[in-house]
Amino acid sequence: SRLGGLDILVNNAALSHRPTTLAETTDELFDAVLAVNTRAVFRTMRYAARRMRDGGRIVTVSSVNTARPAPGIGAYAASKAAIEQLTAVAARELGARGITANTVSPGATDTALLRSVNPPEALEAVAGMTPLGRLGQPADIADVVGFLTGPDGRWVTGQNLLATGGLA
Structure with a gap:
């Protein structure tokens, strides 16, 4: 309240893991990944739903791995798919x-x-698979987030923007 309220929330929680098949994924690994990548995002979004000022912006950072799943990342991909849906629900609930x-x-x-x-x-191989021929840089993603949280993003809601360099 001292700062005047919440205007922007960027959920950028991520706990990844080395490639682990579904058969080898332990309950402990699955729970740990979901605790950070899903439950933490849920909690911040719940807070924002209660406290954010009208006209605010929420951006959740997911992963290309929901659109282009790969072997060995089941827990990670599942956690990111869940937050995509939480964000879509938030768009509907908070749009008014x-x-x-x-x-x-x-x-x-x-x-x-x-x-x-x-x-x-592996990183070289992935970079070679993108039409742009490189890995993304943090600034590439920050610019997309900046657009969505700024005034030019006012008519965009409920979307999942794939900032993948053409990978997906």
Whole structure:
């Protein structure tokens, strides 16, 4: 209240894991990934639904892995698919207040998290699969988020923008 209220929420929680088949995914791994990637996002969105000022903006960061699933990332992909749906529901529930809610699904973006779970040769292979021939950079995703949270994004809600360099 001291700052005047909540105008923008960007949910960018991510706990990834090394490739693990569904058969080898433990309950503990699955629960840990969903606790960070889904439950934390749910809690911040619930808070925003209660406290955000009219005309606010919500952006949730998901992943290309919901549009283009790959073996070994079942827990991660499931957690990100869940937040896409939570965000779509928020768009419907909060739209009457002028609040927009959208998802941004980045492709492979050159971050410490991506490098921590992928060997360099895998990153090179993914970069080669994009029409732009490179990994995304954090600024590529930040610009999309900036558009959605700014005045030019006022008519966009309930969408999942794939910022993948053409990968999906």
